[in-house]
Amino acid sequence: MFMGTMWASIHYKRDANRPIALAAILLLILSTAHLIVDIIRLQDGFVKYRDIFPGGPVAFFQDISQPTFVTKNLIYALQTMIGDGVVIYRCYVVWQSVWVIILPSMLWCGSSVAALIAPYYASQATGGNVYTNQTRQWITALFTLTLSTNLISSGLLVYRIWTVERKISQNRATNGTMMPIVHVLVDAAILYSAALVTILICFICANNAQYIMLDMIMPIISIAFYMVLIRLTPWQTTPNFLPMAYSGEIERRSSQRYSMKPSQVHVSQWTQNDGIEEEVKTET
Template sequence: MALKQFPLDRTFLVAAWLEAVLYGCFLCVFSFGVYIQITSNKARNTHNRVMFIISIAMFLLASAHVAMNCFRLIRGYAEFVDGPGGPVGYLGQISRWDHIFKDTLYATQTILGDGAAVYRCWILCNRNYKFIVLPSMLLVASIMSACMTDALFITIPPSESIFYPRLTHWITTFLHGCGSAEHNHHWSDGVSTLADRTEDGALSSLYLFIEILLLSLYSVNYNAQYILLEAVTPTVGITFGMITIRITLRSHREWQLSQTEPGELRGGIQTIGSVPMRRIPVKITQQIQDDARSGGKNSSMDGISS
């Protein structure tokens, strides 16, 4: 039984709304990541700095992408409402400059996310290059297919859609390459700890799920793929931002432990939250009664305990 197509005019509205919601989530994650970076400046290392720079680039790309979607939505439903095909005729025309620019932002964000995953894999594998050969090849394939897709957009007739036969091969290759690179990042890693693989994999599961679902919907020419397509750009940023925050917090914790005196570690200093508890001197008075040996006399001992 064939899927009933979701109306394109509603599809573009829902897609823009979902991207705006996810972008708001990304904004919160990015802001918290900046705060963590500022407050943990003494615990920074080269790996943390690279991850933070990539996070900034992703935020800028996501901001430009949501702004372009807003621009296109206003033009489509306000300026082109009475034009040929109405809003759908404008928003669905993939050869327009604003669509090509928006798609380029999406492809760049996805490739940057996959490149960051390969870099993260290389770090976790103690900089052993043999573990990133396959992910790197998939990354190169994604870059080539993205460039070919954007180049073909210019030559597509205005009446054709994203499901044009000349495009499907390159778009499918791009989506498959992105999903495979993300998968191999987690499971080709044989040197990193199980905790690192599990935590990174859990944070990336949402992004991987959206990519697989997007590929499935595009393969059956279903219009709802537009909704997931617009959700990818902020989702990549959210995923990477959460991983960056986790890495920074762990580095900060390790730095704190390195600054602790060995004697204090052995003594087991207790804390309330992050505030260490101070020793308080306590005066103890003991009163001992020995009727048999002292004839009923009382003796007292004073001491200081801490």
């Protein structure tokens, strides 16, 4: 999916795609780093410190002050900040208004603070449990804020494209539509939001399944990001469509693309004059 995203960004050489390509590279790096840290953490808990850590592997994985646990949460914090930031960026370039993204930006700042503070409190705990100290409060705030940021930004983005589609639907001369963009954005938002809701519920209920979902959401963030570009690429019919979807000129370009154009009609009529057929052509 990363390769497909990079192909789309390179194939459609527009300035608006440079931040998207950079975000795709960062998400790949962070997802890979998170996987490597997870492998190291498993090796430490089940092999390296199996017999020397007090309490064995169970106590090792419950210790939130372990460097591997703090590192993987820092990686998650950075990836969440990038993923939510891209959604807000898409919302801005489509609306071309700073006022629209004020609330999502405030939520993004709050979730970023929570994402950075939670690992700090985890690093200060000694053999602590994630459900019983200040880390719990900050992690709950993180999941709640990032869920709100994603839903609000995606909702504003979908609403903008939908309203533009309604305005031009009655004037277009072709059967083209921008509704597939809406479907893709909704799919991506639902995928990410469903994972966040599951993590939040597990965490509030002090269920250790939240650790499984936390490891799953790292690639889900990247997948939700990649699928938007990849799924739009086969659908688009002209090289100008994909950049248009992320441009502030979406309404103007859409109106130009689907505007009514004058056409010429050629009418041929055969007449017979003294046994000789003649063709008379008229144009309207």
